[in-house]
Amino acid sequence: MAAPCALFASCTSAFAPDEFVKLILGTENLPTAQHVTESVKAYDWHIDTKYYTADVNLCTSLSRTIGNQEFATSVQAFIVYFDPKQESTFELVKAWMPYLEQIEPEILILVCNNSSHTDAVGRISAQQWCIDNGFELVELNPEVDNEDEDLEDDFVETTGIKRIIQALHAHTWPNLILKQNPVIGSPYYRQLLKEESELKANEVKSNSKDSCDNETVSNNDSEKSGTGSHSEGESGHSAQGAPDGGEEPVVDGAPEGDGAPVVSETEEASTDKAEGGKKTKKEKPCKDEIIDNLLPDDDMALLASLGNEDGGEESFEEMFEKLRVMKEKAEVMPMDQRRAYAEKIAVSFWKAIGGDDDEIQGLEDLEDELMPS
Known part of the structure; x- marks a missing residue:
């Protein structure tokens, strides 16, 4: 079989594997299936995203099997x-594990209608098993928690069949064809760009005003300093009188030829202030360091690999699989840090799919007032 495939199975008679195919293709009537082996059927699926296209086979099986060697190799x-209400169905899922060890698919998803803590296979138990065996738990119709409905969430969680499709779209299919110059169509990206543009405009205005104020103060200080020096010079000449004998002439209170420039107290204060300002600016951590400090070492390594053209084919898929964990980490952060965290991930995703740096140039420079002190 030339095309790579996704294998769908069910451990209960109440939900046939073909239902997955209907939901993904968005149709009630399935097209004609290809018979890969005696127990495996395949349906053509053309993936067309903003970033790539690929032809994939959606395969279904009513029995545990790895088919033939060609089929086992093609399962991705x-x-x-x-x-979850019938523990026997969960035992049938576990019975698939020896077959999966032979197939070694990169995407593993355990699906149910919904899961709760009171089921025969409780939600925590199912999630723990998924973590231990590299699966992701997806509920087709999850129960909505009313307490969380009104909470602002920077990472909107995708559930149901959309999450399954999202995971399949995020996979690096061996036959995918990348598109050239994908267009940013996400409202999230457009909003970030808009906010960044407004912040930069305000910064330019603020810097321009501060520059004018500093220039005015500097000019006033220079005028006062010049007037004070002139007065001191006149007073010095009056007190010393004309030079006579071996005494050196005094000019503005300093002996001629001394070599040390005359520095007024105002200029010294200005210099100290300028130097102090530089030190304060150097001691303040840069914006990238603040964002990076929000991420644990394993997330930083993953983001670094996404931004690297030679990061490997598995990094992009791995990032999608870790989004749920990153979401949980972001929920405990203050709002400004959550935004920085979300932006760092968004920029890394854009670089990972080969986006042009010029199109997201403003996203990596967060404003100082958004950063924690």
Whole structure:
């Protein structure tokens, strides 16, 4: 079989594997299937995203099997359905593990209608098993927590069949064809660009005003300093009188030929102030360091690999799989740090799919007032 495939299975008669295909293709009537092996059927699926296109086979099986060698090699994803209210269906899922060890699919998803703590297979138990075995738990119709409905969330969690499609789209299919110069169509990106533009405009105005104020103060100080020096010079000449004998003439209170420039107290204060300002600016951590400090070492390594053209084919998919964990980390951060965290991830994703740096040039320079002191 030439095209790579995703294998769908079910451990309960209440949900047939073909239901997955209907939901993904968005149709009630399935097209004609290809018979890969005696127990495996395949349906064509053309993936067309903003970034790439690929032709994939959506395969279904009613029994545990790895098919033939060609089929086993082509399986890139395994999605299986079970009923948390029936522990026997969960045991059937576990019975797939020896077969999966032979197939070694990169995407593993455990699906149910919804999961709760009171089920025969509790939510925590199912999630822990998924973590231990490299699966992701997806609920087709998750129960909505009313307490969290009104909370602002920078990372909107995708659930149901959309999450399954999202995971398949995020996979690096061996036959994908990248598109050239993808267009930024996400409202999130457009809003970030708009806010960044407004912040930079305000910064320019603020810097311009500060520059004018500093120039005015500097001119006033220079005028006062010049007047004071002139008065001191006149007073010095009056007190010393004309030079006579071996005494050196005094000019503005300093002996001629001394070599030390005359520095007024105002100029010294100005110099100290300028030097102090530089030190304060140097001691303040840069914006990139502040954002990076928000991320643990494993996330930093993953973001670095995404920004690197030679980061490997698995980094992009790995980032998508870790979004849920990153979301949980962001929820405990203050609002300004959550925004910085979200922006860092967004920029890394853009670089990972080969986006032009010029199109996101403003996103990496967060404003000082948004950074924690």
